[in-house]
Each structure stands twice: as structure tokens, then as C-alpha cells.
Amino acid sequence: MKPDIKICGLKTPEAIDRALKRGATHIGFIFFEKSPRYIEPDLAAKLAEPARGKAKIVAVVVDPTNDELDEIVSLLKPDILQLHGNESPEHVLTIKALYGLPVMKVFSVRTADDLKRVEAYIGIADRFLFDAKAPKGSELPGGNGISFDWSLLSWLDGSIDYMLSGGLNKDNVADALANTTARGIDVSSGVESAPGVKSVAMIDEFFDAVEGADAPIMASGS
Ligand SMILES: O=C(O)c1ccccc1N[C@@H]1O[C@H](COP(=O)(O)O)[C@@H](O)[C@H]1O
Secondary structure, three states, X not given: OOOEEEEEOOOOHHHHHHHHHHOOOEEEEEOOOOOOOEOOHHHHHHHHHHHOOOOEEEEEEOXXXXXXXXXXXXXXXXXXXXXXXXXXXXXXXXXXXXXOOOEEEEEEEOOHHHHOOHHHHOOOOOEEEEEEOOOOOOOOOOOOOOOXXXXXXXXXXXXXXXXXXXXXXXXXXXXXXXXXXXXXXXXXXXXXXXXXXXXXXXXXXXXXXXXXXXXXOOOOOO
């Protein structure tokens, strides 16, 4: 089965156009002001228009207030809310009830302990996203371009719907798909030429690598 592919932290029509042409199933906008990928909700709404109905529009928020969500949801009209902070299960339920949108809850992973809270969100979050925990000193909870030890996810038996992120790029995405049960992959800095600057060439290379991962391996000599 083809994985879902989310290109996150988009800020230009060119990058969105290329992501859509290559078959992105999800496009993400970052509403975390300290991020080089931060975008105002009204600009995100304009940029997202060509994607409507073609790819799911994801609003990435970190421990959001209702005022922030009111503005983002009313302007952008996202299909999914990605909660990338320390939102409790109760907070996730409240957000779902208020906005009627599916939630992808993020877990930031460095050690097995970081996964202990997952169970509390089963049946509450619509999907999980496992990302690398930010390195010490980073101001960003995500988008740091670092990976984590995917074997920590080996207890997930495939019945849990999750996306994988954290330092994915053209060189490691095939391994990520081969070594996890992720039904989707999510990339941001791996398709950037500088922090916050998406490269259409790198978006192409990333999709090429995913498509290559799908191709059956030919026996030598055949
Ligand atoms: O990208 C950001 O700046 C960001 C800021 C705040 C929360 C999440 C953020 N990005 C998320 O991080 C992961 C992967 O990033 P990367 O590929 O390692 O650069 C992805 O889920 C983004 O949505």
C-alpha cells in the first residue's frame, strides 16, 4: 500500500504546486511563531486553496489556545489539526469537540519512556505522529531535522495508524518505510535548502526516493 506523504512547513505556491504534482496526500502549515516555517493564517489560507480536495490540509499547532485555534480554523479551514505540544488526552477531546476536526497527536521520541503516554490517547486521537524529540537548547518542538531510533516503535503492530517524521530525507525514507509500520511519512527540513526554505528539487528527490522504495527489487541477471 502506498504511504501517505505529508510535506510540512510550506510557505510558497511553488513548493505547494510541486508537492501536489508529485502526489502529496497532506500539506502542512506551521503556526508556531518561533519557527522559520511560521506562516500567518490568512496567507496559509490563500496558499492552501489549490490543494483543497486534492490533499489534506494540516494545521500544525503547539499547545494552542482556543483563540489561536478559532483564528486558524476559521481562516484556513484545515482538514486535520496536528497537535505538536504537550496536549493532554482531555485537551485533545476538548479540541475535537469544539472544532469537529480529526486530530493527529504528536509524540516526541528519544527513549522508550517517551512512548509510555501513547496508550492514554488510543481511541481519542485519530492518528499518531512519531517525531524526534528536540535536541537540548532547540526552541522548536519539531522541524529539527533529526531522527530517532525507529526500533522503539517495533511494539506497534500495524493496527495503530501513525505517521513517522524526524529527519526524513531522500537518503533514509526508504529505510524508514521498510523498518516501521508507518502508514505515512512527514518531512520538512529534509526538503529544504536552508531553514524554512523549501527546494522543489529536493521535493522531487524525496518523492523519487519514496517511489523507488515501492518498486519491486529485480533479481540480478533478469
Ligand atoms: O517545522 C517546524 O518548524 C515545526 C515547529 C513546531 C512544531 C512542529 C514543527 N514541524 C514538524 O516537525 C516534524 C518533522 O520535521 P523535520 O522533517 O525533522 O524537519 C514534522 O512533523 C513537522 O510537522
